[in-house]
Amino acid sequence: MATVAILLLSTFGGIVDSLAGFFNISYSPTLPLVAGLLFALAVSLTQSVALSNQRDQSRDMAQQMALLEYRLKELEGKEQDNQSRNEEP
Numbered sequence: 001m002a003t004v005a006i007l008l009l010s011t012f013g014g015i016v017d018s019l020a021g022f023f024n025i026s027y028s029p030t031l032p033l034v035a036g037l038l039f040a041l042a043v044s045l046t047q048s049v050a051l052s053n054q055r056d057q058s059r060d061m062a063q064q065m066a067l068l069e070y071r072l073k074e075l076e077g078k079e080q081d082n083q084s085r086n087e088e089p
Contacts, residue, residue: 006032 009016009032020028 002036 016031017028020026020031023031025031
């Protein structure tokens with residue numbers, strides 16, 4: 001994708017000059033650089049949000065698993081108590 005954009009901008013250099021004039025940028029080669037940096041920032045922000053969501057989900061699942069393990073051990077303990085009571089005459 002970036003290769004196609006670079007190819008188009010190098011082939012049609014007037015596009016960069018026109019856009020630089022529209023945004024009142026005196027040195028037009030800085031426009032693709034700024035656009036690339038803004039794109040990288042947007043990608044980084046998107047990845048950061050996704051990673052944060054995954055971390056939250058992982059934490060929630062670990063807490064839920066710990067609660068389920070606690071409940072299972074609690075039930076197994078009760079079952080063993082019931083079995084020992086039934087065996088005693």
